[in-house]
Amino acid sequence: MFWYGQSLLFSLLCLFFCSTMVFSELSSTQREAMVNISKSLSGSKVPWDINEEPNPCYWKGINCNSMNSSITGITLSGFSLSSSDFLPIVCKLDSLQMLNVSNNRFALIPEEFITDCGKIDGLKLLDFSKNRLVGNLPKFDGFVGLEILDLSYNSLGGKISLELEELVGLKSLNLSFNQFTGSLPTQLGNSTVLEELLMSVNHFVGTIPVGIMVYRNLRVLDLSQNNLSGSVPDKIGELSKLEVLILSSNKLTGEIPKSLSDIPTLLRFAAHQNQFFGSIPSGLTKSLKILDLSYNSLGGSIPSDFLSPQNLQTVDLSNNQLKGSIPTANMSRSLVRLRLGSNQLDGKIPASFEGLKNLMYLELDTNNFTESIPPQLGSCHSLALLDLSQNGLTGTLPGELGKLQSLQVLKLQSNHLTGEIPVEITQLLNLSTLNISGNSLSGPIPSSISRLQKLTVINLQSNRLSGSIPDSLASMTMLLELQLGKNQLGGYIPKMPPNLQIALNLSSNLFEGPIPRNLDGLFLLEVLDLSNNNFLGEIPKFLTGLRALARLMLTNNSLSGNIPKFAPFVVLETSGNKDLKADPSPNASPAPHVSKRGTQVRVKVIIFIVSFLLFYFLSFFYFDTKLGRLVLMLRRNYRFCSIQTD
Ligand SMILES: *[C@@H]1O[C@H](CO)[C@@H](O)[C@H](O)[C@H]1NC(C)=O
Ligand SMILES: *[C@@H]1O[C@H](CO)[C@@H](O)[C@H](O)[C@H]1NC(C)=O
Ligand SMILES: *[C@@H]1O[C@H](CO)[C@@H](O)[C@H](O)[C@H]1NC(C)=O
Ligand SMILES: *[C@@H]1O[C@H](CO)[C@@H](O)[C@H](O)[C@H]1NC(C)=O
Ligand SMILES: *[C@@H]1O[C@H](CO)[C@@H](O)[C@H](O)[C@H]1NC(C)=O
Ligand SMILES: *[C@@H]1O[C@H](CO)[C@@H](O)[C@H](O)[C@H]1NC(C)=O
Ligand SMILES: *[C@@H]1O[C@H](CO)[C@@H](O)[C@H](O)[C@H]1NC(C)=O
Ligand SMILES: *[C@@H]1O[C@H](CO)[C@@H](O)[C@H](O)[C@H]1NC(C)=O
Ligand SMILES: *[C@@H]1O[C@H](CO)[C@@H](O)[C@H](O)[C@H]1NC(C)=O
Ligand SMILES: *[C@@H]1O[C@H](CO)[C@@H](O)[C@H](O)[C@H]1NC(C)=O
Ligand SMILES: *[C@@H]1O[C@H](CO)[C@@H](O)[C@H](O)[C@H]1NC(C)=O
Ligand SMILES: *[C@@H]1O[C@H](CO)[C@@H](O)[C@H](O)[C@H]1NC(C)=O
16 A cells, blocks of 8 residues: 555656656757757847747747647748748758748748648648748648648739649638739649638639539638639539638629529628629528629619518628619618619618618619608618718708718718708718708708818708808818809808818809908818809909919909919919909019009018018918918018008
8 A cells, every 4th residue: 555655656756757857848859940940040030049048939939739848830920031041940840730921021932841841741830921922832742731821912923723732631721912823723632621712812814613612611712803704603502601702803794693592601792893794693692791792784673682681781782783672671680881872773762771770881872762861761870871862862851860970971962852951960960071962952051050060071062052151160170172052142251161172162152242351361272163153343362372272263253353463373264254354464563553652662562572472482382371371461461561551
């Protein structure tokens, strides 16, 4: 009993000490290989030093087995390494399972690496992505255990035929973002364990080979951004485990294969920017979360059950030739994004969008939708973008839309909307773009519009709006564009938002009287359109001081006097003003009536001219607004002086 206990104790002690002594150290070959690798990397940013840390298992980027007796993984990512000389030494580590050298500057994989590492049966992962590899794909001999091969984001090229055929364990192959040509390879390891195949952004041509359909375990197939043509084989439906299928940006044609509806696992299908035609197969969305078929030539109507599957989140069918109405049955509560723009859809916009609480983007523009905007849209609380523009919508703009507190973009332009702009719209505090142009809206612009402090674009042009522009507009400091042309606005023109930049358009309204002084200070404004009104008097000189102004349109008013001198890059349109005279002397100063004054005045005027030109010149070089204001202020003061002497 004692003896037994003693021997048990001894065994336990031995198990503890002997094992740490025998197994917890790397073999001398592995240690030596690591030392040799670290020497080969000396001078790089790789922080490996045997003198600082004698156990390579503790080096950054090194993985060892649980006993730390052999090296299983090496990650050398993002060290800007360009010399791949050390790679063959790595193959001395016959216990290696993973090598990740992504995000470096390797131009080639040494032949010796392929032959030597190909013999490591346990090697499962090779990541050479994001390097500068050129030339053809090496022929991978051996590598029987390789499961993951990532060569994406390199400049590999040429055709691929049998280079990968021996990789019998390959589960994930990523060759995206290279310059491969020829047809898609089908010899991808003589087994069918492949689960992920990513070939996007290359120059592959020809059809999608039926040979790919033998890889029955495929979950991810990405062939986007190549030059693939022909139709998609119906056999694709046999990939019964497919979750992601991306065929976008090719030259594929024919119909969307009906067999895709049979794949119960399919979550994402994208085939935008191809030449698919025919109608959308029914049941396609049965299991989908994300569908993108935009920019094709699909026709017919949208299947009636299309939006019903309750997992459906994102649907993009824009830019096709779809007809008929929006299917209303049981719309998916999960819908986040629905884009049906630029088709030939008609009928009314269904009230069944009601309560779609996840819907953020609804784009139904450029179709033939008629009747009124359903007020129920106001209950889609997450809507950030609502684009119903370019349809045949009638009726009023429902005030319920004012409940869309997340709305950032509201586009209703080019419809036949009537009635007033509902004041509720001015509760959309997150709105940045408001385009309701090209309708028949009447009444005033609500003065509470200035509450919308995030607005950058207001486009109300081509309506029947009347009254005057609200005073409060001046406080809208984010506003860059204000389009009010073609309305029946008139009266006093208030001070404008100071950061207007893209355009201020007041054309074709009922404004009259002198061009208001209120428009000075718009130093960022590039386009000012005042045409087709009844502005009177001279063209004020302060307009020449709007430094960013590139286009000034004054056509068809009642302006008179001389045209002041604008900077040469300003495109000026002044036709249709009977009494307006072009300035006779191109170098004339803006100071009038010089001849009748005494010498003192003349000297002052000359000082004024010289200073004016100097400041004018300066203001071209200094684009800083503050200095610009200073320059303008000084300019005004000089003008003030010269007028005082009158
Ligand atoms: C390490 O480098 C030395 C000197 O170049 C060489 O003799 C030795 O075989 C190398 N050992 C390993 C394991 O690579
Ligand atoms: C093995 O090395 C790792 C560091 O790489 C260390 O955290 C771990 O404790 C070591 N395991 C043993 C059994 O020594
Ligand atoms: C390789 O390493 C990089 C950087 O740590 C990492 O982002 C990448 O996912 C790794 N690759 C694989 C296949 O694990
Ligand atoms: C290559 O594809 C695989 C599988 O989808 C993915 O995990 C990996 O991140 C991709 N590589 C890069 C560099 O994006
Ligand atoms: C691939 O498998 C087929 C049938 O299983 C066999 O006839 C062929 O020899 C194999 N090819 C290779 C390269 O292993
Ligand atoms: C597709 O082929 C055309 C010529 O046939 C070529 O101009 C174009 O660059 C190719 N595109 C890609 C992505 O390879
Ligand atoms: C609508 O969905 C519910 C469950 O979400 C289901 O019970 C019902 O049959 C569906 N109706 C139609 C017309 O699809
Ligand atoms: C709307 O319908 C008319 C005729 O019904 C057709 O001429 C027009 O092209 C359609 N517009 C759009 C955008 O589909
Ligand atoms: C408005 O936008 C801000 C910032 O983008 C966001 O934090 C806030 O939740 C939004 N308000 C609503 C009601 O969505
Ligand atoms: C607003 O609508 C007009 C057409 O009336 C269009 O020209 C303009 O580009 C639109 N602007 C924005 C920001 O949507
Ligand atoms: C100003 O608006 C009118 C009418 O809405 C439009 O025709 C004109 O092109 C716009 N001017 C500029 C410079 O865009
Ligand atoms: C000016 O008025 C004439 C005649 O009414 C019209 O033909 C022309 O288009 C107008 N010019 C502009 C720029 O609107």
